Amino acid sequence: MKKLEDIPKKDPFIAPAGYFDKLPGMVQARIAQPKQAVAGLSILKFAMPVAVLLVLGIFWYFNSTSANVEDKLSAIETNQLIAYLDTTGLNWDDDEPFSWQPEDVMELENRMYNELLEAETTLDLSEYELIEEEI
Amino acid sequence: MEDKDLLLKIRNPETRSYGFNLLVRAYQHRVYSHVRKMVIDHDDADDVTQEVLIKVYKAIGNFREDAQLFTWIYRIATNECLTFLNKKRRRFFFPIEDVAGQLAGKLDATPELSGDEIQKKLQKALLTLPDKQRAVFNMKYFDELSYEDMAEITNTSVGALKASYHHAVKKIEAYLGT
Numbered sequence A: 001m002k003k004l005e006d007i008p009k010k011d012p013f014i015a016p017a018g019y020f021d022k023l024p025g026m027v028q029a030r031i032a033q034p035k036q037a038v039a040g041l042s043i044l045k046f047a048m049p050v051a052v053l054l055v056l057g058i059f060w061y062f063n064s065t066s067a068n069v070e071d072k073l074s075a076i077e078t079n080q081l082i083a084y085l086d087t088t089g090l091n092w093d094d095d096e097p098f099s100w101q102p103e104d105v106m107e108l109e110n111r112m113y114n115e116l117l118e119a120e121t122t123l124d125l126s127e128y129e130l131i132e133e134e135i
Numbered sequence B: 001m002e003d004k005d006l007l008l009k010i011r012n013p014e015t016r017s018y019g020f021n022l023l024v025r026a027y028q029h030r031v032y033s034h035v036r037k038m039v040i041d042h043d044d045a046d047d048v049t050q051e052v053l054i055k056v057y058k059a060i061g062n063f064r065e066d067a068q069l070f071t072w073i074y075r076i077a078t079n080e081c082l083t084f085l086n087k088k089r090r091r092f093f094f095p096i097e098d099v100a101g102q103l104a105g106k107l108d109a110t111p112e113l114s115g116d117e118i119q120k121k122l123q124k125a126l127l128t129l130p131d132k133q134r135a136v137f138n139m140k141y142f143d144e145l146s147y148e149d150m151a152e153i154t155n156t157s158v159g160a161l162k163a164s165y166h167h168a169v170k171k172i173e174a175y176l177g178t
Helices: A019-032 A036-075 A078-088 A102-121 A126-134 B003-011 B016-039 B042-062 B069-091 B096-108 B117-126 B131-142 B147-154 B158-176
Strands: none
Touching (some): A019 B042, B003 B042, B003 B069, B016 B069, B016 B131, B042 B069, B069 B131, B096 B117, B117 B131, B117 B158, B131 B147, B131 B158, B147 B158
């Protein structure tokens, strides 16, 4: 086995000629001009996690909302659903999507008008009687 | 110029730049030599040496004079080398052997070592050591630092450093015998 003492001790690496004349100037130049990119990177370092959390939050919110509606619908009995749809008068087998027609709007307006009229005629008039008495 | 005078100049805002320039000139050879033995390649050594000196500039305000300036600088240099080698490993997903293989390839391409087979073999033997043990060996064997100074630089006990150096020598001699 070869001994370490048998090997002449010397620094095996030599810097290129003139390197140590230039190095102080290079270091001074770097100190005088801090890197612009570093500032951008530090902003990115904080912005990236926030952006990722935001995207994850939006994804989670929409996912959980749609899952919630689906869960609620699946919990209702099919018979109850059919019974409800029968009372609304919606046609179960219609191929065309439901849309409001002008006559539907008019009918709805008429219904609301009639209901308001009925409400007015059944008002409690006792307050008016009291006022008359005071006069 | 003594370290005390250098520090006085650096701490004075009017002579800070001049004082730091003197510090760079005083320590650049030792820092480069220490770094180069760790990272092998000159361009890498140049990058790391500059980083070390910039860190020295930024942190010199925190330097306490109960330590020696050169051990403090050596400590920054050693940490910077270990960080550089770890980053290299992580960036390229290289296992330890592959980084050592890459550094050995750089040794073969180093002009100063061409024709000096025994020095090249010694350097290749050093690459078989873990980075920290290699740093310990370099500081003791090449830079001839005392164990006390090395303990200050590496924040390790003198006993642990002696054991580490002893094991390193055994491994190197075993490699040289192959």
